[in-house]
Amino acid sequence: MKTSTNTTPAAIAKVLVAVGVIENSQGQIFICRRSAHQHQANKWEFPGGKVESGETIPQALARELAEEVGITVLACEPLMQIEHDYADKHVSLAIRKVIAFSGEPSGLEGQVSRWVAVSELSHYDFPKANGPIIAKLQQAALDESSSDTLDGL
Ligand SMILES: Nc1nc2c([nH]c(=O)n2[C@@H]2O[C@H](COP(=O)(O)OP(=O)(O)OP(=O)(O)O)[C@@H](O)[C@H]2O)c(=O)[nH]1
Numbered sequence: 001m002k003t004s005t006n007t008t009p010a011a012i013a014k015v016l017v018a019v020g021v022i023e024n025s026q027g028q029i030f031i032c033r034r035s036a037h038q039h040q041a042n043k044w045e046f047p048g049g050k051v052e053s054g055e056t057i058p059q060a061l062a063r064e065l066a067e068e069v070g071i072t073v074l075a076c077e078p079l080m081q082i083e084h085d086y087a088d089k090h091v092s093l094a095i096r097k098v099i100a101f102s103g104e105p106s107g108l109e110g111q112v113s114r115w116v117a118v119s120e121l122s123h124y125d126f127p128k129a130n131g132p133i134i135a136k137l138q139q140a141a142l143d144e145s146s147s148d149t150l151d152g153l
């Protein structure tokens with residue numbers, strides 16, 4: 001009897017995710033903790049979620065941030081794009097900085113959430129893909145504070 005062995009590795013789908021870096025007037029960033037049953041369980045994240053078919057990234061971001069944290073996005077700008085391969089999932093993160101919003105964000109799905117200073121972000125356990133986002137935010141904060149210092153001269 002002929003047996004067939006499938007040597008092709010199982011295809012791992014790539015997921016496009018709209019991610020929001022929400023900043024308040026004090027320069028703090030809003031972060032949430034992923035639940036125990038989600039991918040990258042219990043890690044901290046910037047809220048967001050999968051882009052559905054037919055949606056643009058800003059539309060997906062607005063929908064996800066309304067659903068997950070209850071804000072209305074009024075303006076956002078591209079921050080960066082990250083491709084990351086986890087062993088079980090490939091993600092393409094379209095990261096937007098939310099520069100204007102209405103409402104006060106909170107964890108509408110029961111997730112723990114908080115505002116944190118950019119300098120404190122590295123004390124939180126984020127998914128591996130997020131490393132470059134945190135580095136970029138921290139570099140931008142340093143650049144801003146050194147230009148403030150120069151302005152004062
Ligand atoms: N929202 C979000 N997802 C991230 C971040 N970093 C990161 O690797 N991801 C990954 O992106 C993928 C999709 O995000 P998600 O799980 O929030 O998607 P979703 O809101 O549509 O929820 P669901 O999966 O519970 O239906 C997950 O595999 C997650 O691990 C991040 O900072 N924020």
Ligand SMILES: [Mg+2]
Nearest residue numbers: 047048049050
């Ligand atoms: Mg989500």
